[in-house]
């Protein structure tokens with residue numbers, strides 16, 4: 001039996017005016033799989049995520065749920081891929097709860113309800129009526145994840161979700177990601193630090209200078225030879 005990947009790159013080359021960043025990138029993510037994308041600063045991790053939305057110039061094919069998305073930025077969410085971008089995107093004039101509800105804009109069915117998400121992130125439950133921007137950086141990250149889940153993703157992509165956060169908040173986010181995974185949502189987690197990926201993911205993809213140099217079980221990330229190849 002074959003399963004349609006939630007996301008598939010076929011020979012993707014992508015870049016910005018005058019510079020090619022990703023070179024001939026091919027990989028796929030199966031439903032429910034948890035994948036960590038590693039690589040040094042500037043290796044092309046964020047560019048990989050943005051390519052799904054056609055933001056850099058892309059050649060090759062990117063398929064979401066088996067169909068090409070082209071440069072239509074609204075299509076990935078409608079077909080089940082959501083992105084929690086680097087940094088926070090919280091609307092200041094809306095409360096925590098209103099921010100979460102905004103995720104419904106994709107129109108896809110979701111199994112997550114607002115009470116589920118407030119249970120997943122107790123910090124948000126405590127501040128549900130407060131304006132989104134009155135939250136701490138870590139709480140805003142939780143809110144961005146909660147909002148993305150309301151769009152009913154089959155695949156949730158997260159760009160360095162714990163960057164700059166306190167260890168206790170990182171633990172809460174890791175716990176939430178484990179729960180999200182247990183509910184069957186596939187994850188593509190971009191991280192510079194492999195420790196987080198070793199905790200959360202089953203499989204890793206490694207980029208070096210825009211090329212895929214590793215794709216395997218996450219246990220391999222413990223090998224020095226693999227780390228040297230990725231140049232971590």
Ligand SMILES: Nc1ncnc2c1ncn2[C@@H]1O[C@H](COP(=O)(O)OP(=O)(O)OP(=O)(O)O)[C@@H](O)[C@H]1O
Nearest residue numbers: 016017021039040041042043044045046047048192
């Ligand atoms: N909007 C842009 N215009 C031109 N070049 C860009 C743009 N965004 C990123 N780049 C370049 O693309 C390359 C890859 O950047 P990217 O952000 O994808 O790397 P990354 O692996 O996510 O690194 P980081 O960990 O620093 O976020 C870098 O050389 C960067 O300078």
